[in-house]
Amino acid sequence: MSTKVRTTKQVEAEHALNAWLAVVKTYNMCDSQLARLLANEGYTIAKYEVVIRLKREPDQTQQALADQCFQAKSGISMLLKVLEEDGWVLRLPDAQDARVKRLRLSPIGHTHAQRMLIVQNRVITAMAEGMSKAQLLELSQTMDQVSERLMRLE
Amino acid sequence: MSTKVRTTKQVEAEHALNAWLAVVKTYNMCDSQLARLLANEGYTIAKYEVVIRLKREPDQTQQALADQCFQAKSGISMLLKVLEEDGWVLRLPDAQDARVKRLRLSPIGHTHAQRMLIVQNRVITAMAEGMSKAQLLELSQTMDQVSERLMRLE
DNA sequence: TAAGATTGAACGCTCAATCTTT
């Protein structure tokens, strides 16, 4: 059995795995709770992601938004079509590059963004309860470093 | 503007939000890297999740597996049908409860699990590079606490 | 040629309904 002999490397990898499994569980948990609370207000996670990100950073291209959301650009394209038809999002032509569409929230979009933020804050606040500012900063740093290493992988 | 006046609470929430965004980014990053490396070997993330979890904890029910994978039980049912047809997984009757199917990897399934583990270890090792055992333990604890609070939300 | 965006086909997942067993 593999339980008989374990190198130091394997033991360390196990700690790393456990840590990562905890992250995955927490992520999924957050996702499902957020989805549930957003659904109460008539929103979906997909729309939430787009709207929140456009509020934080307007005038993005669709590509950039797709990258941020870790979604295929085709999916973003279709989602934005709906959001545009519903009057939440504007797809403005770029002055320099005619291929590009610059994305912005409409006033209605901003109103929805505000309501989504209330839900988001409920979840974020619950997650951070009992964590110090220092802990939160360290978590950010740790995750940024992990992201960095993942990006360079292979 | 909301940037003019900020309560302490809002500032703290921002640290929490930044931390969480870093976690989300890292999770997505890991997911896509893992998907890429698994695809090189002919595997999908969905199959990987099921196989790895069955290796770690055999004789689970489909419900339990679906919960662990944060997937609808119907999806798991369909996926297991494929895995059973391919000879990776056995769905054995439960002695006490005829409704239940107990899940196990076949020898072939174990072989694939081993190959998947090699990929997993590459990713996990890269992520944990430079992190101490203490850091990994703290990360696990932090995430477990956050999970706990999320579960109690609402 | 390459990059941003769109389209349509295919796939996977979810939701609701159903069947079986408890």
Add this chain to the structure above:
DNA sequence: AAAGATTGAGCGTTCAATCTTA
């Protein structure tokens, strides 16, 4: 009734191909 598992409909996402502009 309630719980485990399955089925089928519907939706959302991805992948590949296409169009337009650089």
